[in-house]
Amino acid sequence: MTDDMKKETAPKDPTPLDPVAIMILDQLAALPDDKSAAPDDIARAYAEARRKPSDGRDLYKRYRRAVKEQAIHLARVGRxxxxxxGEPVDPDDFKGVWRMRLKK
Structure with a gap:
């Protein structure tokens, strides 16, 4: 097997991101540099992207935990x-009202 063949068959990203993590990164990338986003804003955006006609208006609440878990993961890996x-905190030790932004 040649090196070219190895490159073609090797996965580009060995650990693909969760769809919620992708939504977090997309939403944060769309913000101006000095702005942050609330987790409920991300959950609402994700819920709207997945909404079916039969879903209730509070669909976003279903995704709150997933947004928090993926935000913690992205913070741990430095994204x-x-x-x-307004101050960065340890992703393993925080509670209460929080927001997120892309790493500077």
Missing amino acids: IEILRR
Whole structure:
């Protein structure tokens, strides 16, 4: 097997991102540099992208936990920052009202 063949068959990303993580990164990338997003905003955007005609208006609440879990994962790997009172916090030790932004 040649090196060219190995390159073609090797996966481009060995750990693909969860769809919620992709939504988080897309939503944060669309914000101006000095802005952050609330987790409920991301959950609402994700819910709207997946909405069916029979879904209720509070569909976004179903995705709150997934948004938090994926935000923690993205913060651990250094792609985003989790903020409390405008300051970055440890993704393994925070509670209360929080926001997120792309890592500077």
